[in-house]
Amino acid sequence: MVVRYYDVPVCWCDACSTMLADRICTLNELRTGVEEKEYQVDILVPRHHVPELNVVKTGRIVSQCFERYYTSTTVKRNGKGTAIVWFRNDLRILDSEALFKARFSSDMILPVYYVDARLFQSTYHFGFPKIGALRGRFLIECLADLRKNLMKRGLNLMIQHGKPEEIIPSFAESFGAHTVE
Structure with missing residues (x-):
């Protein structure tokens, strides 16, 4: 697995959120049950690393946080x-x-x-x-x-x-x- 670093922006403008939305689609491949080693996956990793978490786990947490707001458009009111x-x-x-x-x-x-x-x-x-x-x-x-x-x-x-x-x-x-x- 190749982990690429992306700076999660402090600014929440539309330009920044578009960058994040492009990266979330690739993370869905991790949830299909296939071994992670077989994929070359882009993971969102914050600029400031949390000491208790490794890079992959931190990236997953960040991506799950953002994924909620991008996939919620399919949910009916x-x-x-x-x-x-x-x-x-x-x-x-x-x-x-x-x-x-x-x-x-x-x-x-x-x-x-x-x-x-x-x-x-x-x-x-x-x-x-x-x-x-x-x-x-x-x-x-x-x-x-x-x-x-x-x-x-x-x-x-x-x-x-x-x-x-x-x-x-x-x-x-x-x-x-x-x-x-």
């Missing part, structure tokens, strides 16, 4: 209604567990981000700003990128201002949502 996906800190969509669950538990998905004014206040004890100018700009750029990536998949990010604990119940009731992820 079994839910009805609307699901609200509430984005908080993790603004990625490729490996979003909330989007994955909502996709198969409902017919319609409403991705939402709540801009809470409390994030922009200062800390209680010392008065330091919780979010400075650079982090605020980074948040705006991340939200723009999230909206762009969701639009490519047919979803539109709704950005609401206010306290989430006050807005979510009325928002879910008005759209008839059965779950908030």
